[in-house]
Amino acid sequence: MIHIFKKIGWFIKKEWLTYLVLLTVLLAINILALLPALFLGQAIDVIVNNELTMHKLIFYVGVLLLIPVTRYLMSYIYNYLMGKLAQKLAYELREKYLSHLFEMDLEFYEKYSKGDLIARATEHLENITVAATSLLEGLVFNVSTIILAIGIMSVSIHLRLTLISVTIMPIGLTILNLIRQKKRRYVKKHQEIYSQMAEKVLETTEGQKTLRAYVEEDNDLEKTNDAIKADIKSWSYIVKYENWFNPLFEVVYGISYSLAFVFGVYFIINQQLTVGLLVTFIAYIGQLYSPIISISTVFTQINNAVTSIDRYDEIMNEVPKVKNDETAQNIIHFNTITFDNVTYKYPFDKQPVIKDISFSIKKGQTIGIVGPTGAGKSTLIRQLLRQFNTTSGNIYIDDVNIKQYRIEDVRKLVGYVPQEHTLFRKPVDKNILMGNPMASTLELERAILMADFRKDINYLNQGVHTMVGESGMTLSGGQKQRLSIARALVKNPDILILDDSLSAVDAKTEANILEQLRLNRSEQTNIIVAHRFSAVRDADIILVLENGRISSKGTHEELLREDGWYKKQYIQQVTMV
Numbered sequence: 001m002i003h004i005f006k007k008i009g010w011f012i013k014k015e016w017l018t019y020l021v022l023l024t025v026l027l028a029i030n031i032l033a034l035l036p037a038l039f040l041g042q043a044i045d046v047i048v049n050n051e052l053t054m055h056k057l058i059f060y061v062g063v064l065l066l067i068p069v070t071r072y073l074m075s076y077i078y079n080y081l082m083g084k085l086a087q088k089l090a091y092e093l094r095e096k097y098l099s100h101l102f103e104m105d106l107e108f109y110e111k112y113s114k115g116d117l118i119a120r121a122t123e124h125l126e127n128i129t130v131a132a133t134s135l136l137e138g139l140v141f142n143v144s145t146i147i148l149a150i151g152i153m154s155v156s157i158h159l160r161l162t163l164i165s166v167t168i169m170p171i172g173l174t175i176l177n178l179i180r181q182k183k184r185r186y187v188k189k190h191q192e193i194y195s196q197m198a199e200k201v202l203e204t205t206e207g208q209k210t211l212r213a214y215v216e217e218d219n220d221l222e223k224t225n226d227a228i229k230a231d232i233k234s235w236s237y238i239v240k241y242e243n244w245f246n247p248l249f250e251v252v253y254g255i256s257y258s259l260a261f262v263f264g265v266y267f268i269i270n271q272q273l274t275v276g277l278l279v280t281f282i283a284y285i286g287q288l289y290s291p292i293i294s295i296s297t298v299f300t301q302i303n304n305a306v307t308s309i310d311r312y313d314e315i316m317n318e319v320p321k322v323k324n325d326e327t328a329q330n331i332i333h334f335n336t337i338t339f340d341n342v343t344y345k346y347p348f349d350k351q352p353v354i355k356d357i358s359f360s361i362k363k364g365q366t367i368g369i370v371g372p373t374g375a376g377k378s379t380l381i382r383q384l385l386r387q388f389n390t391t392s393g394n395i396y397i398d399d400v401n402i403k404q405y406r407i408e409d410v411r412k413l414v415g416y417v418p419q420e421h422t423l424f425r426k427p428v429d430k431n432i433l434m435g436n437p438m439a440s441t442l443e444l445e446r447a448i449l450m451a452d453f454r455k456d457i458n459y460l461n462q463g464v465h466t467m468v469g470e471s472g473m474t475l476s477g478g479q480k481q482r483l484s485i486a487r488a489l490v491k492n493p494d495i496l497i498l499d500d501s502l503s504a505v506d507a508k509t510e511a512n513i514l515e516q517l518r519l520n521r522s523e524q525t526n527i528i529v530a531h532r533f534s535a536v537r538d539a540d541i542i543l544v545l546e547n548g549r550i551s552s553k554g555t556h557e558e559l560l561r562e563d564g565w566y567k568k569q570y571i572q573q574v575t576m577v
């Protein structure tokens with residue numbers, strides 16, 4: 001529990017006034033909850049002793065009516081304030097979590113699956129919020145009810161009767177405690193299985209088109225069902241465990257009632273207790289039941305929250321390897337970028353993917369990168385986005401190590417069109433403007449024209465305002481590519497990277513886009529990764545990448561004079577046409 005308070009201490013400190021008001025209201029509700037039994041006992045004794053007058057009757061009826069009404073109002077205030085507090089905490093935790101996710105580098109996303117990250121942002125944060133808010137009610141309300149009730153029972157009613165009937169309750173509590181400890185292990189396991197299920201459901205939803213194309217629905221459904229079944233199984237195990245052991249407390253409680261009744265009657269016979277006081281006493285035993293059970297629920301919530309906090313912390317404690325130096329410099333434009341013996345190995349791979357890469361890019365140049373599939377072309381150009389740190393070697397921008405520049409500034413230099421196009425559930429124009437939300441209508445139109453996307457927009461039912469579904473459901477492969485190119489171009493970046501981004505367009509469209517780049521970006525740098533040589537043949541320099549190394553570089557004509565991979569592939573492509 002201290003663990004939880006430590007973790008959300010910052011929130012309690014910030015909201016201390018609301019917590020104080022809640023605490024006061026809670027104690028008032030508590031006292032009001034105990035008063036009816038007290039007045040009822042007194043009223044019974046008044047009746048038994050034949051002392052009932054009209055005045056007393058009105059008083060007792062009035063008090064017994066007034067108490068629930070006041071309690072209702074207090075509970076309303078409490079629930080309202082608590083609801084607000086819970087929403088605020090959930091919002092702040094999620095905001096911190098999401099901001100942290102934005103700070104993380106790609107290595108982090110290699111380590112954690114989407115489903116896992118979603119589960120941590122939903123179920124786990126929910127657990128923490130519930131614990132942080134209901135802990136107050138659960139502990140303060142229930143513990144004070146127990147203390148007040150036992151206090152009144154032993155001081156104002158009968159000490160020995162209290163000792164006889166209430167001391168059995170710690171046995172019940174110990175039983176609940178043991179159950180709780182064992183359950184914690186199952187809860188942890190369940191949370192892991194839940195994350196796996198979330199991941200599987202996500203994969204199935206995202207992969208619908210491919211699954212259908214390969215008639216894999218049944219197979220996948222079976223796997224998804226297995227994941228769901230595993231989740232339900234681990235959850236039902238917890239429920240079964242609770243069902244077996246929780247009723248044990250009822251037995252203990254039954255014994256407590258019987259003891260109170262038997263010994264209460266004995267004390268009445270011996271004139272040590274009145275009937276009214278025994279009624280109050282037994283009512284208080286009844287009132288003790290719910291707080292004791294609730295305390296165990298609170299402990300369950302604490303359990304869940306502790307595991308959830310651990311899982312939340314695991315993410316929040318991750319530190320990105322790619323981050324700004326304290327002395328990071330700004331950069332707005334560049335003249336030369338130099339790769340100096342750059343080697344890169346993916347975090348969970350054994351071998352480097354690109355090895356000893358050295359070359360220079362000058363402002364205004366167009367660079368082509370070609371090579372067999374899997375040679376490391378994408379990995380090489382992504383180094384310019386500062387997504388990872390090089391394993392060895394360095395990249396310099398105007399003779400300063402890229403690591404010494406602000407990451408955001410370096411990324412602002414680049415307009416990157418990746419192989420996979422991420423489109424958002426927004427209209428076409430908003431999707432493009434994500435590249436530069438401040439762009440004018442003219443700049444937007446220019447980007448659309450340069451990407452040769454205008455002709456398609458005319459066919460979309462609402463033009464640039466046509467909604468694009470998740471993952472670009474309403475657009476063709478080539479249209480998605482060109483929307484992504486327009487997104488990069490609207491940024492008017494110093495460096496445009498097209499990572500195999502012309503693969504889904506016809507030869508005419510490819511030629512149009514390349515012509516537009518030549519006309520409009522002669523002062524800026526273009527890096528074109530391609531399998532089709534027509535996309536790179538006019539580049540100032542073409543790098544041939546084989547097995548992660550630059551095997552050759554030069555202009556199209558120079559490379560054709562060599563007897564290497566480029567020439568062989570080029571001849572093959574030309575003869576195939």
Ligand SMILES: Nc1ncnc2c1ncn2[C@@H]1O[C@H](COP(=O)(O)OP(=O)(O)OP(=O)(O)O)[C@@H](O)[C@H]1O
Binds near residue numbers: 373
């Ligand atoms: N995130 C990753 N983690 C581990 N290995 C990766 C990762 N991404 C790519 N690789 C591996 O790195 C190698 C180079 O991949 P890369 O995508 O850079 O090649 P490429 O030349 O662009 O290929 P293609 O022409 O098919 O797009 C491949 O063997 C690939 O399996």
